[in-house]
Amino acid sequence: MSDYKNYLANQVKIGKMNRREFMGRAMAAGIALSSASTLFAASAAAQEPKRGGHLKLGLEGGSATDALDPAKALSQVLFCVGRNWGDLLVESHPLTGAAVPALAESWEPSPDAAVWTFKIRKGVQFHDGKELTIEDVVKTLQRHTDEKSESGALGVMKSIKTIENKGGDLVLTLTEGNADLPLLLSDYHLIIQPGGGYDNPNAAIGTGPYKLTSFEAGVRATFEKNPNDWNPNRGYVDSVEIINMNDATARIAALSSGQVHYINRVDPKTVALLKRAPTVEILSTAGRGHYVFIMHCDKAPFDNNDLRMALKYAMDRENMVQTILGGYGKVGNDFPINSTYALFPEGIEQRVYDPDKAAFHYKKSGHSGPVLLRTSDVAFPGAVDAAVLYQASAKKAGIEIEVKREPGDGYWSNVWNVQPFSTSYWGGRPTQDQMYSTAYLSTADWNDTKFKRPDFDKILLEARSELDETKRKEMYRTMAMMVRDEGGLILPMFNDFVNASTKQVKGYVHDIGNDMSNGYVATRVWLDA
Amino acid sequence: MAGGGPITGPALSTGPAAGGEGLSQSAPVPGALVTPPTGVVTGTFWRRFTLRRPLAALIIQRLGLSVGLLFAVSLMIFGGVEALPGDFATTYLGQSATPQAVENIRKDLGLDKPLTERYLNWLGGAVKGDFGTSWASKNSVSEQIGNRLGNSLFLAFFAALVSVPLAVALGMLAVQYRNRLPDKIINVVSLAAISLPEFFVGYLLILFFAVQLGVATFPATVYDSMGFGERLSAIALPVATLVLVVLAHMMRMTRAAILNVMSSAYVETAELKGLSAFRIIAKHAAPNAVAPVINVIALNLAYLVVGVVVVEVVFVYPGMGQYMVDAVTVRDMPVVQACGLIFAAFYIFLNMAADILAILANPRLRHPR
Numbered sequence: 050m051s052d053y054k055n056y057l058a059n060q061v062k063i064g065k066m067n068r069r070e071f072m073g074r075a076m077a078a079g080i081a082l083s084s085a086s087t088l089f090a091a092s093a094a095a096q097e098p099k100r101g102g103h104l105k106l107g108l109e110g111g112s113a114t115d116a117l118d119p120a121k122a123l124s125q126v127l128f129c130v131g132r133n134w135g136d137l138l139v140e141s142h143p144l145t146g147a148a149v150p151a152l153a154e155s156w157e158p159s160p161d162a163a164v165w166t167f168k169i170r171k172g173v174q175f176h177d178g179k180e181l182t183i184e185d186v187v188k189t190l191q192r193h194t195d196e197k198s199e200s201g202a203l204g205v206m207k208s209i210k211t212i213e214n215k216g217g218d219l220v221l222t223l224t225e226g227n228a229d230l231p232l233l234l235s236d237y238h239l240i241i242q243p244g245g246g247y248d249n250p251n252a253a254i255g256t257g258p259y260k261l262t263s264f265e266a267g268v269r270a271t272f273e274k275n276p277n278d279w280n281p282n283r284g285y286v287d288s289v290e291i292i293n294m295n296d297a298t299a300r301i302a303a304l305s306s307g308q309v310h311y312i313n314r315v316d317p318k319t320v321a322l323l324k325r326a327p328t329v330e331i332l333s334t335a336g337r338g339h340y341v342f343i344m345h346c347d348k349a350p351f352d353n354n355d356l357r358m359a360l361k362y363a364m365d366r367e368n369m370v371q372t373i374l375g376g377y378g379k380v381g382n383d384f385p386i387n388s389t390y391a392l393f394p395e396g397i398e399q400r401v402y403d404p405d406k407a408a409f410h411y412k413k414s415g416h417s418g419p420v421l422l423r424t425s426d427v428a429f430p431g432a433v434d435a436a437v438l439y440q441a442s443a444k445k446a447g448i449e450i451e452v453k454r455e456p457g458d459g460y461w462s463n464v465w466n467v468q469p470f471s472t473s474y475w476g477g478r479p480t481q482d483q484m485y486s487t488a489y490l491s492t493a494d495w496n497d498t499k500f501k502r503p504d505f506d507k508i509l510l511e512a513r514s515e516l517d518e519t520k521r522k523e524m525y526r527t528m529a530m531m532v533r534d535e536g537g538l539i540l541p542m543f544n545d546f547v548n549a550s551t552k553q554v555k556g557y558v559h560d561i562g563n564d565m566s567n568g569y570v571a572t573r574v575w576l577d578a
Numbered sequence: 579m580a581g582g583g584p585i586t587g588p589a590l591s592t593g594p595a596a597g598g599e600g601l602s603q604s605a606p607v608p609g610a611l612v613t614p615p616t617g618v619v620t621g622t623f624w625r626r627f628t629l630r631r632p633l634a635a636l637i638i639q640r641l642g643l644s645v646g647l648l649f650a651v652s653l654m655i656f657g658g659v660e661a662l663p664g665d666f667a668t669t670y671l672g673q674s675a676t677p678q679a680v681e682n683i684r685k686d687l688g689l690d691k692p693l694t695e696r697y698l699n700w701l702g703g704a705v706k707g708d709f710g711t712s713w714a715s716k717n718s719v720s721e722q723i724g725n726r727l728g729n730s731l732f733l734a735f736f737a738a739l740v741s742v743p744l745a746v747a748l749g750m751l752a753v754q755y756r757n758r759l760p761d762k763i764i765n766v767v768s769l770a771a772i773s774l775p776e777f778f779v780g781y782l783l784i785l786f787f788a789v790q791l792g793v794a795t796f797p798a799t800v801y802d803s804m805g806f807g808e809r810l811s812a813i814a815l816p817v818a819t820l821v822l823v824v825l826a827h828m829m830r831m832t833r834a835a836i837l838n839v840m841s842s843a844y845v846e847t848a849e850l851k852g853l854s855a856f857r858i859i860a861k862h863a864a865p866n867a868v869a870p871v872i873n874v875i876a877l878n879l880a881y882l883v884v885g886v887v888v889v890e891v892v893f894v895y896p897g898m899g900q901y902m903v904d905a906v907t908v909r910d911m912p913v914v915q916a917c918g919l920i921f922a923a924f925y926i927f928l929n930m931a932a933d934i935l936a937i938l939a940n941p942r943l944r945h946p947r
Contacts, residue, residue, distance in 0.1 A: 113901045113913075114913075115714070251716070267896070268896040292894060294894045296891045299784075308788070308796055461675065495676075
């Protein structure tokens with residue numbers, strides 16, 4: 050934690066972070082919460098949101114094949130579009146990651162956390178004028194639970210056994226207790242649609258702050274303010290325009306010439322140049338996403354923990370953060386959780402580059418000959434460069450790594466999760482439980498390190514229904530240590546989300562949940578003329 | 579594009595213009611006109627028809643061939659996309675693919691059926707003019723392509739409108755001032771423009787006209803509710819880029835072709851008659867040089883329609899190229915096929931038009947030796 054504090058202080062010193070940002074992140078990390086909140090309140094009062102104006106976003110990540118159906122939304126553009134027109138039952142707090150009410154006003158678990166009752170907000174109108182009812186909610190969740198649906202939230206919904214309307218309240222019965230259930234419902238696919246969206250999933254009729262006025266896949270989406278929005282504290286501009294810009298240079302040119310107010314995915318390599326533009330502000334947000342090198346624990350030669358340890362010590366993390374992320378990120382510690390998660394286990398020693406230890410473990414493993422690492426630039430931006438850097442740092446420890454560049458096409462189906470040693474990325478999850486369940490549980494589809502440990506699975510399931518936070522935190526520490534010291538994960542860095550806006554844009558919230566202020570950028574910012 | 583193949587080489591430029599500097603691509607294909615291709619009904623009627631109405635025969639022959647070519651193109655695209663790693667289900671879902679979701683999509687779209695059956699199914703629809711719906715967005719392919727193709731043609735039309743007359747005029751100018759200063763300036767500038775990659779030209783224009791001077795519209799995104807004037811202003815920069823990219827090629831071809839003709843005996847006669855230099859070029863040299871020039875113009879026009887994906891990306895312009903690339907990325911077969919066919923059809927049509935125009939301009943080509 051003190052590392053993180055120092056990092057924050059340092060960012061302020063070198064001018065990468067303004068005070069508001071600093072406070073937000075300090076709060077997120079739980080540093081001096083009382084003083085942070087006072088200052089935060091003061092700064093919030095000084096910034097009265099202005100209403101009106103036309104906000105233009107230039108975003109990467111859309112294509113002509115995009116469909117509006119929130120169940121199938123995958124791209125960054127659709128993620129942001131969905132946030133504008135739709136609402137979820139539950140949202141996550143931008144700074145702490147805790148569950149906060151949205152279309153569900155409040156909720157109550159049973160003592161074993163297996164049955165949850167949600168009160169649905171009254172008097173909310175869809176864009177077509179119809180009132181939101183409990184039936185809409187039930188049907189929406191049912192559509193995403195259907196085994197035949199192609200919903201991206203299917204994995205999240207699997208643990209829900211029944212979805213019922215009991216006297217106007219939503220009652221969810223789970224297959225097993227889960228203390229984090231409300232946060233599962235903050236999955237961005239689960240936008241409440243009239244009639245569950247069965248009739249026309251692509252209609253984009255929702256309860257969100259903006260109404261969709263036009264949509265051309267891979268080109269442009271426009272919105273106007275929803276005058277009947279139930280939530281007055283969002284949607285400050287009159288209209289929003291999202292322009293699909295997949296070329297990084299085009300985005301930068303559009304922003305620096307003032308044609309758009311906000312762009313996403315600023316390349317860390319050019320951030321320093323963009324920063325020189327007087328009208329531009331770089332918005333870098335600490336996140337949960339991480340870039341990884343993954344070894345299959347069940348395949349030779351990676352079934353040998355000494356070889357895995359050798360490869361972990363051979364990673365120069367600081368260098369990776371500086372070179373690959375241009376300093377916009379934090380070093381990782383070989384477990385997939387960082388301090389932005391609730392119940393983060395503090396005080397675990399940071400693993401550093403140590404050629405001697407790497408050489409020691411390498412010798413002990415008895416392995417000889419080159420280790421084949423497969424990579425591609427689709428794994429993460431700069432993945433091929435990262436692999437070559439890794440090759441160099443491992444060489445100093447006497448470990449020979451052979452880097453094989455694979456085609457980007459089919460990388461996710463032919464290399465990742467298939468080949469024993471490859472590069473990849475993870476986007477982070479709302480809770481520690483979900484992160485571990487997605488990729489470290491023995492039976493998980495996406496267990497990409499083939500980490501199969503019954504003892505680990507047992508603690509994971511126990512922690513899930515544990516309502517005592519101290520005990521739960523202790524369990525998460527044990528799990529983190531197991532993955533760090535025995536798993537197949539090499540996690541050199543957590544990447545920041547690097548976006549940029551013109552100085553006209555105010556009120557940007559650095560949301561730890563996901564990129565682009567967790568997709569809510571257009572609903573949260575206002576334009577200062 | 580796959581449509582390039584057998585039709586790219588101008589089959590008819592066998593006139594006196596052939597075989598000069600820079601004319602390497604007009605390799606003569608003798609007899610392409612007189613010998614009816616196997617498979618087409620032969621006999622005295624066809625032979626007589628060919629001789630009496632060479633133009634009509636050519637068009638009929640080309641139309642027949644193009645149907646076959648389009649068929650071959652669709653087969654090649656289908657095979658090509660099949661050969662790429664990963665199918666629609668896995669590439670569309672990417673890293674977030676679960677076996678269940680992949681299975682659902684495959685079953686839904688019939689990807690589990692054998693290759694030939696899927697191709698024949700698609701072909702059955704396409705023959706009836708039904709290109710189906712996009713697998714990814716579930717929208718009608720014809721409708722979406724209508725939009726995108728309109729944008730592409732709009733851009734190509736204005737780029738051609740500026741570049742073709744400019745190229746021909748500059749080419750003639752270069753000939754007139756051959757080996758003197760204007761010729762050299764035109765040559766150096768056009769060579770420089772053709773040597774720079776198109777994205778770089780685009781970035782330079784954006785940097786100067788959009789970012790620093792702030793006079794041009796950027797991004798060049800066009801959409802339905804836009805007025806004509808707004809559209810024109812939006813495409814100014816991409817058109818300028820395209821003009822710079824295609825200008826040199828056409829200009830140099832014009833210059834080379836005319837120079838080639840200029841060295842022939844009848845031009846010498848014209849000179850001895852005392853005609854002015856410009857009159858010689860325009861009246862005597864140009865008609866004989868027009869075949870290769872038209873061919874290179876046709877190729878560049880085809881490029882303006884089907885090959886400008888990089889320019890589209892740089893200027894955020896919603897054209898056909900970007901649409902097809904997006905579709906290939908996720909293996910959205912109905913869209914890829916439809917785009918491929920349209921591109922191939924453009925190549926075929928433009929080449930045919932080039933041949934016909936060449937014949938019209940130079941009657942000697944109608945009766946090949």
